[in-house]
Amino acid sequence: MAVGIRIEFHDVGKRYDERVVFRGVSGEVGPGEILTLTGPNGSGKSTLLTILCGLVRPTRGQIRHLDPGGAEVVRAEWRRHLGVVAPSMSVYEELTALENLRFFARVRALEDVEDRCRECLDQVGLEPARTTTVRGFSTGMVQRLKIAQAMLHQPAVLFLDEPGSNLDPSGQDWLAGWVRAAADDNRTVVLATNDRSEMEWGSHSVALAG
Amino acid sequence: MWRWLGEAAAVAGKELRAEFRTRVALNSLGLFALTTLVAVAYSVGPFRIAAEDRPFLLSVLLWIVLLFAALAGLDRSFVKEEESHTAPLLRLSASPLVVWAGKLAYNLVLLYLLMVLLVPLFALLMGFEVVLVGWFVLLLTVGGYALAVTATIVAAIISRAMTRGALYSVLSLPLLLPLVIFLIQGTAAVSDGSVDTVQSSVRAVVSLGGVMTVVSAFVFPVVWND
Numbered sequence: 001m002a003v004g005i006r007i008e009f010h011d012v013g014k015r016y017d018e019r020v021v022f023r024g025v026s027g028e029v030g031p032g033e034i035l036t037l038t039g040p041n042g043s044g045k046s047t048l049l050t051i052l053c054g055l056v057r058p059t060r061g062q063i064r065h066l067d068p069g070g071a072e073v074v075r076a077e078w079r080r081h082l083g084v085v086a087p088s089m090s091v092y093e094e095l096t097a098l099e100n101l102r103f104f105a106r107v108r109a110l111e112d113v114e115d116r117c118r119e120c121l122d123q124v125g126l127e128p129a130r131t132t133t134v135r136g137f138s139t140g141m142v143q144r145l146k147i148a149q150a151m152l153h154q155p156a157v158l159f160l161d162e163p164g165s166n167l168d169p170s171g172q173d174w175l176a177g178w179v180r181a182a183a184d185d186n187r188t189v190v191l192a193t194n195d196r197s198e199m200e201w202g203s204h205s206v207a208l209a210g
Numbered sequence: 211m212w213r214w215l216g217e218a219a220a221v222a223g224k225e226l227r228a229e230f231r232t233r234v235a236l237n238s239l240g241l242f243a244l245t246t247l248v249a250v251a252y253s254v255g256p257f258r259i260a261a262e263d264r265p266f267l268l269s270v271l272l273w274i275v276l277l278f279a280a281l282a283g284l285d286r287s288f289v290k291e292e293e294s295h296t297a298p299l300l301r302l303s304a305s306p307l308v309v310w311a312g313k314l315a316y317n318l319v320l321l322y323l324l325m326v327l328l329v330p331l332f333a334l335l336m337g338f339e340v341v342l343v344g345w346f347v348l349l350l351t352v353g354g355y356a357l358a359v360t361a362t363i364v365a366a367i368i369s370r371a372m373t374r375g376a377l378y379s380v381l382s383l384p385l386l387l388p389l390v391i392f393l394i395q396g397t398a399a400v401s402d403g404s405v406d407t408v409q410s411s412v413r414a415v416v417s418l419g420g421v422m423t424v425v426s427a428f429v430f431p432v433v434w435n436d
Contacts, residue, residue, distance in 0.1 A: 050298075053302070054302075055298055055301065055302065076305065079302060079303070079304075079305070082302065084298075084302055086298075088295060088298065089295060089296075089298040089299045089302075090294055090295040090296050090299070091296065091299065092224065092228060092294075092296055093294070094227075094228040094231045094232055095224070095227065095228060099224075099227065103220055103223075103224045104299070104303050106216065106217065106219075106220035107217050107220050107221060107300075107303050107304040107308060108303055108304075109213050109216065109217055133231075149299065
């Protein structure tokens with residue numbers, strides 16, 4: 001079972017210069033739950049996701065990442081607990097699929113790097129293409145590799161921004177099962193999506209107005 | 211400590227692997243250095259400088275070629291992370307100091323590779339004689355480190371800015387100017403055999419490199435995470 005981390009956010013807002021992306025957004029998600037962030041294009045779903053995972057600072061509001069004892073997770077530790085898949089985050093296209101995963105495994109100081117990388121590639125269906133450079137991948141294959149990267153260290157929290165985009169029907173079915181299994185394994189899942197079937201995965205949701 | 215070094219080695223290894231596949235920085239550094247060297251050798255050559263002026267003037271030319279070649283290629287590692295949108299995942303996966311150390315190691319390898327190729331060629335084409343060979347190697351080693359550590363932190367800063375190209379030179383030159391002055395002094399001294407001057411130049415270069423290392427270690431996490 002995963003560690004179990006709760007995320008609470010209150011009155012979060014973000015603006016870029018004069019443009020207000022969103023304001024006054026609150027919510028929470030705990031271990032074993034799936035929070036979906038929904039809203040029209042430009043409403044700030046991806047921005048909120050990057051704020052919740054700690055990459056971008058909000059203009060206002062408070063975000064807390066709490067461990068099972070209720071203590072705040074320190075920033076240096078937080079990195080070890082989260083896995084992210086987002087359209088705005090790329091993997092290295094000069095490297096092969098296996099080299100990409102090896103790199104992320106080594107900077108995360110994982111053990112049994114080779115076995116773990118091969119296992120993840122196998123799960124996302126990229127094992128036969130492990131020695132192909134990412135430059136030669138289709139967008140769907142790149143998406144599968146990004147998912148493999150996010151599952152590599154078995155994180156307690158998953159941030160998924162349109163994770164099913166560019167996946168074929170069998171990939172989408174596998175993704176649905178993987179996200180549900182992650183929640184069943186006590187992981188916390190935050191999902192930004194406009195896909196109707198993905199919205200149904202959520203145990204609760206936050207709708208952004210736009 | 212070993213774990214930290216292993217993570218930094220992973221970053222440096224990733225950079226080198228990607229670089230040897232694309233050769234973007236190697237081509238920028240190498241072609242700039244070679245073109246400048248050939249232009250200097252053709253216009254000045256080994257015999258158009260008076261014998262007493264040669265140690266100093268050839269040292270100036272050597273470090274001008276090395277400095278500007280470095281400025282042409284050492285910013286790539288950070289700029290490319292931002293341009294190809296790989297920086298966010300790197301930020302979420304590795305600690306800032308690991309990234310800094312890995313990128314510094316990669317820039318060091320590039321710069322030392324450039325020196326190994328360029329310096330003998332420069333000595334051959336320009337007739338640059340080195341009396342104190344051991345001191346010269348030491349000066350190039352510590353000078354290369356100081357140059358790389360300064361170039362790395364400036365590259366990290368400008369990779370977050372919008373107007374990258376111009377900003378790199380604008381920020382780098384004031385930081386690198388004192389370093390280059392000491393390197394020129396030391397290089398002239400290894401050519402005319404003045405051990406005292408080389409020693410003081412090496413000490414100054416080591417001090418500047420040390421200061422830039424400490425400053426970078428404090429500044430980089432703020433620049434990288436902000």
